[in-house]
Amino acid sequence: MVNREQFSGNITVIMAMAGSAIGLGNIWRFPYVMGEHGGAAFILIYLLSCAFIALPIFYAECIIGRRGGSDTFGSMASLAPGSRWPKVGLLTVISPLLILSYYSVVGGWSIHFLISSFSYFDVADGAEVTGHFGKFISSVESPLLSHSLFAALVAAVVLAGVKKGIEKFTKTTMPVLFVLIVAIVVFSLTLPGASKGVEYLVKPDFGKVGMKGVAAAMGQAFFSMSLGVGTVLTYASYMKKKSNLLVTGVGTAISDFLFAILAGFAVIPAVFAAGLSPESGPGIVFETLPYIFVKMGAGMPWLTVVLSAVFFLMVLFAALTSAISMLEVGVAYLVEEKHIRRKRSVFFLTFSVWLVGILCSLSFGPLSGVSLLGFSIFDFLDKLCSNFLLPLGGLLFTLFVGWRMPRAVVLDEFSNGGTRPFNVRVYPILRTLIRYVAPIGIVIIFFSSLLISE
Ligand code: TRP
Secondary structure, three states: OOOOOOOOOHHHHHHHHHHHHOOHHHHHHHHHHHHHOOOHHHHHHHHHHHHHHHHHHHHHHHHHHHHHOOOHHHHHHHHOOOOOOHHHHHHHHHHHHHHHHHHHHHHHHHHHHHHHHHHHHHOOOHHHOOOHHHHHHOOOHHHHHHHHHHHHHHHHHHHOOHHHHHHHHHHHHHHHHHHHHHHHHHHHHOOOOHHHHHHHHHOOOHHHOHHHHHHHHHHHHHHHOOOOOOHHHHHHOOOOOOOOHHHHHHHHHHHHHHHHHHHHHHHHHHHHHOOOOHHHHHHHHHHHHHHHHHHHOOOOHHHHHHHHHHHHHHHHHHHHHHHHHHHHHHHHHHHHHOOOOHHHHHHHHHHHHHHHHHHHHHOOOOOOOOOEOOEOHHHHHHHHHHHHHHHHHHHHHHHHHHHHOOHHHHHHHHOOOOOOHHHHHHHHHHHHHHHHHHHHHHHHHHHHHHHHOO
């Protein structure tokens, strides 16, 4: 039996879980998905998706992980011995590694833009930085170098272990992250012309939502809360028996939601202030923001440098704390099931992820002609994971907890052996959500995204 490490307490667990949840999904994806689907109207649907679908899955993963007390495979094997359920655990070892391989490429972009910030000392005109993004991602060496650096940083944190690596890193970076995003929001809101952006964010336009918006909201909730691939399960297996699951879930969901909203208020008003369109889609963070920073710092290049460096440092931190949670799923599996030492597991998995990441990175340049079912390698992996593997994993986790685990065991785990009366009281609601509402919701996302995808 491997001697398992544990997170110190409630607050540290929430920081680690929030560290996993808050990432590129909040800063880079949320603002433009929200923009495309009716601003404030989207937020409302997003909130409902978090409460009725995402949170129940989150709790399902927590219950399996803490009760099973092991990696995804081992936890399911100990809760349902002799069944085929542990195979689900195995599936969820593979999906976070696939996500990590392309996530690391985008994480690498944030390193590149962080370093490039220091070249803005000599940039006189915003036009000089537009177009840089396109040229950069389609080149070969620099994106590969950044991807390698990012992967190495992730490996270094995971190598140091649960307490000395993941816990220590998330505990130091998460508060910094919140301070940085608040500073950027304040700056963004004080820009001339920002009010139009605020109006765009707060004025609900229900006409733009539709079924597509609902599917987008549910998909976003899934990705943002890191669900369906065993990251929550694995982190929960490091929770102390006395930690409160209810508080952890609510704390993580609130931090994640708050951060997404703050990111919206950081990015969209600045985009309006610069006279650009919020519908510029995925490129918004990497293309639009450097342009805005150069414009804002006109005549004061140091301001551009500071703004850009602070912003991309924040993106980098957020991406790192998410990426380590993906790597840990596979590492926990190899250490506990295959008895491979942590160091070897980290090297082996990082190397594999790095190789696949190279293909993803090159798919913006020399490999752009390679198409898998009509998608580039990068888009194919993203679609495969976000639209298929995540919902599938989430569905299986809720079915396992809702229909396979005995009711009394689930209640016992959720209420810490009945010692938390409030948890006992809300349990019937949670049970209905886990058994019916979430699985049905997931099936809806799944089919509607099949119908919607281009
Ligand atoms: N939630 C993270 C983000 O918003 C990404 C992430 C981490 C993730 N672990 C995950 C996404 C597991 C899906 C599954 O950037």
